[in-house]
Amino acid sequence: MPLTEQDLRESLRRATDAPPRVADRLGAVERRVRRRRRRIVVGTAVAVVVALAAVPLAHWLPDRLNRNEITNSEVTPEQMDAMMQYATFVTAWSVVRTGPVADTGVVGVAATVNLPPYNCIVATPEEGQPSGTQAGWVIATPSIFAAQPKTNAASVVTSFILWPRGVTSCDAPGPGVALTPAPAESNLLAWQLAFSQRPSAPSTPALDVAAIYAKIPQDRLTDVGRAVFEGYQKAAPKDYGSSRDQVERVLQSLAQWLAVALSSSGLTTMSPASGPTVLSGDVGAAPASPDGRYVGTAELPAGYSARWVAASGAFCLQGSVGDSGVMHLSASDFTDYSAPPPTPLDGPCPTR
Amino acid sequence: MAERPEFAEFVVARSPALLRTARLLTGDWASAEDLLQDSLATCWRRWSRISGNPEPYVQKVMLHTYLAWRRRFWTRERPTEVLPETSVGDATGRVVDEDEVQAALRRLPPRQRAVVVLRYFDDLSEAETAQLLGISTGTVKSQTSKALATLRVDEGLTSDRARTEVR
Numbered sequence: 001m002p003l004t005e006q007d008l009r010e011s012l013r014r015a016t017d018a019p020p021r022v023a024d025r026l027g028a029v030e031r032r033v034r035r036r037r038r039r040i041v042v043g044t045a046v047a048v049v050v051a052l053a054a055v056p057l058a059h060w061l062p063d064r065l066n067r068n069e070i071t072n073s074e075v076t077p078e079q080m081d082a083m084m085q086y087a088t089f090v091t092a093w094s095v096v097r098t099g100p101v102a103d104t105g106v107v108g109v110a111a112t113v114n115l116p117p118y119n120c121i122v123a124t125p126e127e128g129q130p131s132g133t134q135a136g137w138v139i140a141t142p143s144i145f146a147a148q149p150k151t152n153a154a155s156v157v158t159s160f161i162l163w164p165r166g167v168t169s170c171d172a173p174g175p176g177v178a179l180t181p182a183p184a185e186s187n188l189l190a191w192q193l194a195f196s197q198r199p200s201a202p203s204t205p206a207l208d209v210a211a212i213y214a215k216i217p218q219d220r221l222t223d224v225g226r227a228v229f230e231g232y233q234k235a236a237p238k239d240y241g242s243s244r245d246q247v248e249r250v251l252q253s254l255a256q257w258l259a260v261a262l263s264s265s266g267l268t269t270m271s272p273a274s275g276p277t278v279l280s281g282d283v284g285a286a287p288a289s290p291d292g293r294y295v296g297t298a299e300l301p302a303g304y305s306a307r308w309v310a311a312s313g314a315f316c317l318q319g320s321v322g323d324s325g326v327m328h329l330s331a332s333d334f335t336d337y338s339a340p341p342p343t344p345l346d347g348p349c350p351t352r
Numbered sequence: 353m354a355e356r357p358e359f360a361e362f363v364v365a366r367s368p369a370l371l372r373t374a375r376l377l378t379g380d381w382a383s384a385e386d387l388l389q390d391s392l393a394t395c396w397r398r399w400s401r402i403s404g405n406p407e408p409y410v411q412k413v414m415l416h417t418y419l420a421w422r423r424r425f426w427t428r429e430r431p432t433e434v435l436p437e438t439s440v441g442d443a444t445g446r447v448v449d450e451d452e453v454q455a456a457l458r459r460l461p462p463r464q465r466a467v468v469v470l471r472y473f474d475d476l477s478e479a480e481t482a483q484l485l486g487i488s489t490g491t492v493k494s495q496t497s498k499a500l501a502t503l504r505v506d507e508g509l510t511s512d513r514a515r516t517e518v519r
Contacts, residue, residue, distance in 0.1 A: 005472060008468075008472050008503075009472045009473065009475075011453040012376055012453065012457075012472055012473040013372075013473065015375070015376065015451075015453065016371075016375050016376060016473075019368060019371050019372060019381065020381050020385075022385060025363060025367055025388075025389065025392075026360055026363050026364065028385075029363065029389050029392045032389055032392075033393045033396050033397070036393060036397075
């Protein structure tokens with residue numbers, strides 16, 4: 001039989017002939033409306049909560065990811081050594097006073113400043129970080145401070161503890177490098193670190209900060225760490241002068257130390273002394289000089305010699321570097337430490 | 353619904369007819385009731401903005417809700433050999449069994465099904481159908497033609513009856 005459009009219409013209508021009775025369709029619609037309202041309210045509340053939670057999460061997550069990166073990044077013990085060493089330098093540079101340091105310039109390294117009684121900074125890996133070749137690294141000032149240069153001229157640091165291997169805390173490490181109290185009023189340590197050389201190497205920085213910095217993975221440096229290095233590069237001397245200039249600086253620095261030691265604490269090293277050796281003051285008996293500077297040890301490098309008379313305070317130092325020729329510095333009564341030390345002269349110490 | 357008495361009057365008066373349309377769209381009474389109530393709930397929120405006869409608007413909402421359901425829950429409904437509901441036999445011996453037509457209707461794509469229901473159940477013109485579905489009149493024509501062609505060769509409709517072309 002033909003299926004006409006009318007057949008289709010009738011068939012469709014017959015299919016809907018007997019709809020089920022719904023007692024309360026209006027009520028059902030009302031319930032749906034209320035349910036939707038509740039959903040909107042709950043949805044809005046959830047959205048607000050999620051949005052509020054997202055704020056701290058947005059801060060926490062990158063930090064967390066960053067920490068994971070740090071934890072997972074590979075740092076060799078030698079790199080961690082460099083990181084700790086640089087952290088002590090940054091801490092000294094940043095003129096911190098005492099207690100733990102918030103930003104050591106290096107991610108994953110903590111630093112503690114002991115000031116006073118010791119002008120000593122020790123850096124150690126933070127918890128969960130890989131170890132260095134030793135537990136920590138130290139920068140300290142166990143001895144007198146040389147006079148601050150008036151300009152960015154180089155000076156000689158007589159006996160700082162500058163990252164010595166084996167010294168991992170600010171406890172007195174032994175007679176040769178005994179820590180002594182240091183003044184807390186200034187940032188002498190940072191000053192000396194930037195401008196100083198060792199008596200045994202007067203043409204290079206006492207701390208090779210650039211070499212240490214180069215060993216640190218870039219992702220371990222903070223903005224502070226990078227900024228300090230930029231400042232250091234600008235401040236550090238580029239020219240160490242002639243060999244005669246270098247000898248003069250060494251002799252004058254040693255003369256200053258020797259004068260303070262003779263006037264305040266006495267020397268435990270017997271006169272005369274020839275380098276390489278370490279001159280020691282009697283730290284335990286009388287650590288401080290009258291003007292507040294401190295006596296500990298001083299390096300007398302190879303090629304140098306010293307002799308003194310404890311009773312009178314007279315002394316003479318001599319030495320040479322490269323083609324400088326032997327120069328000497330003698331003093332009979334050098335007690336004004338703030339005044340420029342005597343000028344070295346050519347030739348060895350005069351015979352007595 | 354006390355705050356919208358016109359809405360309550362409309363539901364009481366027109367929901368049975370709307371339910372029948374919904375029944376042909378969804379294929380069973382339970383889903384039809386669900387579709388109708390969902391559509392009415394949607395309209396309730398916009399009732400104050402509806403001007404004139406609200407029925408075309410409600411129809412439109414219902415059609416769009418149905419098509420949205422089909423997109424969202426496309427896995428829920430599948431053509432089956434056995435319909436979930438059975439009707440009593442055709443005592444009058446009509447030329448087409450409504451069960452067969454219902455089954456064939458359910459095998460049509462949703463939009464074609466909607467076009468057939470609006471054109472042959474609600475007796476809407478092509479223009480009215482196009483407006484409700486938000487499509488062009490030409491699309492209504494083509495969808496109608498395709499739907500009828502599909503029904504013409506539908507196995508359920510042709511298996512035990514000799515068919516002639518739907519005019």
